[in-house]
Amino acid sequence: MAEISSRNRGLRLFARYLVLALVAVVFMFPLVFMVVSSFKPDGQLLADTSSFRAFLPVGDISLDNYRAAFERAPIGQFMFNSVMITMVTVTLSIGICSLAGFSFVFLDWSGRGVILSIVLATLIIPFETIAVPLLLVVSRLPWVGLDGVEWGWLNTYRVQIVPWIVDALTIFLFVQYFKDLPRELIEAARVEGASWLQVYARIVMPLSGPVLATAAILKSLKMYNEQYLWPLIVVQDEAHRPIMVGLGYFFQLNVAWGELMAYLTLISVPVLAFYLFMQRAFIASIASTGVKG
Amino acid sequence: MAHVKLTSVRKSFGSVEIIMGVDIEIDSGEFVVFVGPSGCGKSTLLRMIAGLEDITSGTIEIGGRVVNDLPPKDRSIAMVFQSYAIFPHMSVRENVGFGLTIKGVDKAEKEKKVLEAARILQMENLLDRRPSQLSGGQRQRVAIGRAIVRDPSVFLFDEPLSNLDAALRLDMRMEIGKLHQSLGASMIYVTHDQIEAMTLADRIVVLKDGQVMQTGTPMELFHNPDNLFVAGFIGAPRMNFFEVDAAPVGNGAYRIGAPDVAETVVTAKKPLPEGERAILGIRPQHLSLIDDAGAASADQGVLTGKVALVERLGTETIVNLSLPSGAVLIAALDGDNPVAMGSAVTLAYARTDAHLFAKE
Numbered sequence A: 001m002a003e004i005s006s007r008n009r010g011l012r013l014f015a016r017y018l019v020l021a022l023v024a025v026v027f028m029f030p031l032v033f034m035v036v037s038s039f040k041p042d043g044q045l046l047a048d049t050s051s052f053r054a055f056l057p058v059g060d061i062s063l064d065n066y067r068a069a070f071e072r073a074p075i076g077q078f079m080f081n082s083v084m085i086t087m088v089t090v091t092l093s094i095g096i097c098s099l100a101g102f103s104f105v106f107l108d109w110s111g112r113g114v115i116l117s118i119v120l121a122t123l124i125i126p127f128e129t130i131a132v133p134l135l136l137v138v139s140r141l142p143w144v145g146l147d148g149v150e151w152g153w154l155n156t157y158r159v160q161i162v163p164w165i166v167d168a169l170t171i172f173l174f175v176q177y178f179k180d181l182p183r184e185l186i187e188a189a190r191v192e193g194a195s196w197l198q199v200y201a202r203i204v205m206p207l208s209g210p211v212l213a214t215a216a217i218l219k220s221l222k223m224y225n226e227q228y229l230w231p232l233i234v235v236q237d238e239a240h241r242p243i244m245v246g247l248g249y250f251f252q253l254n255v256a257w258g259e260l261m262a263y264l265t266l267i268s269v270p271v272l273a274f275y276l277f278m279q280r281a282f283i284a285s286i287a288s289t290g291v292k293g
Numbered sequence B: 001m002a003h004v005k006l007t008s009v010r011k012s013f014g015s016v017e018i019i020m021g022v023d024i025e026i027d028s029g030e031f032v033v034f035v036g037p038s039g040c041g042k043s044t045l046l047r048m049i050a051g052l053e054d055i056t057s058g059t060i061e062i063g064g065r066v067v068n069d070l071p072p073k074d075r076s077i078a079m080v081f082q083s084y085a086i087f088p089h090m091s092v093r094e095n096v097g098f099g100l101t102i103k104g105v106d107k108a109e110k111e112k113k114v115l116e117a118a119r120i121l122q123m124e125n126l127l128d129r130r131p132s133q134l135s136g137g138q139r140q141r142v143a144i145g146r147a148i149v150r151d152p153s154v155f156l157f158d159e160p161l162s163n164l165d166a167a168l169r170l171d172m173r174m175e176i177g178k179l180h181q182s183l184g185a186s187m188i189y190v191t192h193d194q195i196e197a198m199t200l201a202d203r204i205v206v207l208k209d210g211q212v213m214q215t216g217t218p219m220e221l222f223h224n225p226d227n228l229f230v231a232g233f234i235g236a237p238r239m240n241f242f243e244v245d246a247a248p249v250g251n252g253a254y255r256i257g258a259p260d261v262a263e264t265v266v267t268a269k270k271p272l273p274e275g276e277r278a279i280l281g282i283r284p285q286h287l288s289l290i291d292d293a294g295a296a297s298a299d300q301g302v303l304t305g306k307v308a309l310v311e312r313l314g315t316e317t318i319v320n321l322s323l324p325s326g327a328v329l330i331a332a333l334d335g336d337n338p339v340a341m342g343s344a345v346t347l348a349y350a351r352t353d354a355h356l357f358a359k360e
C-alpha cells in the first residue's frame, strides 16, 4: 500500500514538473527565437523560420545585425531615455500615489469616498480617448527652467513623465494595502505624538514593502515596455525618444528583421536585469497581494 | 479638582447613538476602571478621551483644559491598546523611545528614559529584540514601556490583558497596580473582567448601553448596588435574584414573599414603584448554613433547598441548591463545610444584606 501511494506521489510530482517545464518552454520559445535570430542575416533568418533551426544558433552567425542596428538608431540614447523616464516616473508615482492612498484611508475628510470612486472610475478610460485633449494641454503648459519661463512641453522628458505619475491602479493598490494595516498601529503612533506625515514616513511606509514592490514592478514594466503612442505624439525630437518609438526605425520600407531582433534583444536587457534584481520581491508581492501584471 | 472630567458626553456613529450622555469625574492620581458588557461603549469612551474619536456633543476636560478639539498628542495622555500596537519594524528600544524620537529628545536623554522604563518593567534584556521575537506578556510590557517614557498625566488602557493567558494576566494585573502606585498618574482602565475591575480600581464606572449605571469604589458597588444591572454585574459568583411580592410597611421597608423565600421584611435602597413586583437579591457570600428555620435569628431571612452541586475550591465551597420552585441558588460557604450532595439544607442571610430592586 505504502509503496503504491509513494509511487503515486512520485508520478504526480513528475506530471507537475512536466507541465511546468512545458509551460516554461512555451514561454521561452519567443525569447530564444529573438536572441538566436539577432545573430543571423535576414535571408537565413526567414528561411529558418520554417524549421526548428529557428531556435538554434546555426549557420551564418555574426554580430553584424548589432553593428547595423547601432548605426541605424541611437540605441544608447533611446535606452537611456526609457530607463530615465521609467525611474523618475516610478519614483514620483510611488511617492505621490502612496500619499494619496494614505489620505484616502487614514485621513478624515468629507467626500473622500466619492473622490476615491471617481479616481477608480478613471481605470476604465482608455488612454487613446484622452490623448488628444492631453496633447492640447501639454502643448501650452508653462515651465520654469534655468533660462526663464517657456511655453509648451513638447519634445521634453517631462511631457513623458508628468502625465503618468498619478494613476488609479497604483492608488488603488496602496488603498487596498493600507486598509489592511492594523488601525491600532496608526492610532498608537498618533497618541505618541506623530504627525500624519510622520505616521506615513515612520510607520506606514516601512510596513509597506510588499505593496511598494508590486507598485514599482507594475509601473516600471508599463513605463518601459508600453510607452509608444504618447511619445509618438508629443516627441518628434530624437534626443528624447524612448525605446518603443525606436522600434519604428526598423520598420522602414523593408523590415530589417535581424537588426530588429538585435534591437529587441538589447532593450530586453534592462528588463531582465530588473527582473532578476526584483525576483524575490516580485514573487513575494504577487503572492501577498494577489495582483498580477 | 477633577483631573479628567466628562460632561454630557455623547457619541453617535451615523444615526446610532453609542454613548448617551456620560458624566464622569476622575481625580488626579486616581485609578478608574470602566467596566461593562461587550459593546457597551467602553472603548469608544476611552478613545474619545484619547482624541482618537471625535465627540458628538458634550465636553471633555483634562487638567482643567477643554480638549474636545485637541489632537491626541496635545492631551498629555498615553494609551495601551488591546492588540499592544507595538511597531513590528522597530526594535523594542525604538518602540519604547518612539514618542521621544518624535518629540526630538536628544539621544542620551532618550536612552536614559528608555532604560529607566525597561528597568521598571524588567525588560532590560529585551531592548534589542524585534516584536516578533517576544511573547504576549513581553509585548504588553513594551506597550506599557512606550506609554511610561513620555511621562503622561493620564494613562489609558483598553483591555490590556485580555490577550494573555490566565497566569500572566494575574502577574500583569499586579504589575499595573504597582505601576500606578509608583507613578502616581491618573489611570483609566477598560475591561469587561469584573475581577480586574475590583482588584485594580480606586473607583469603578459601570457602563451599559452607553450609559453610566453606577460609579463608586469597588466595595460600594459590591455592597450598595444602585440597580439590578450593577448588582448582577459586580461580584462572583453572581448575586441570586428572586422575583417577589413586596408590600410597603413604612420607612422604605417592604414585607416580601415568594415561593422560594420565607416571608420577611427587607429595606429597599430606593422606594419601589407602587404595586409592582420586585426583585430580591442575595449575594452567595451572604448565605450561611443553619440547622433549621427555627435557628434563624430575628434579623435573618431563610431559604431552603436541596444541594444539587458542590464545588470545593479550598478557601470556599460553592454550592448549587435547587429551590422548591425549581430555581437554582448559588451559595458560597466556608471551605471546610461538610455539606453533602442531595441533602436538604436551610440557609440564612442577614436581612440588611439583602437587596430589593424595582423590577426592570
Ligand SMILES: Nc1ncnc2c1ncn2[C@@H]1O[C@H](COP(=O)(O)OP(=O)(O)OP(=O)(O)O)[C@@H](O)[C@H]1O
Binding pocket: B013, B018, B036, B037, B038, B039, B040, B041, B042, B043, B044, B045, B192
Ligand atoms: N467606527 C464605528 N462605527 C460604527 N459603530 C461603531 C464604531 N466603533 C464602535 N461602534 C459600535 O459602538 C458600540 C460600542 O463599541 P465599543 O468598541 O466601544 O464597545 P466596548 O464596550 O469596547 O466592547 P468590547 O468589550 O467588546 O470591546 C458597538 O455596538 C460597536 O458596534
Ligand SMILES: [Mg+2]
Binding pocket: B042, B043, B044, B158, B159
Ligand atoms: Mg472594547
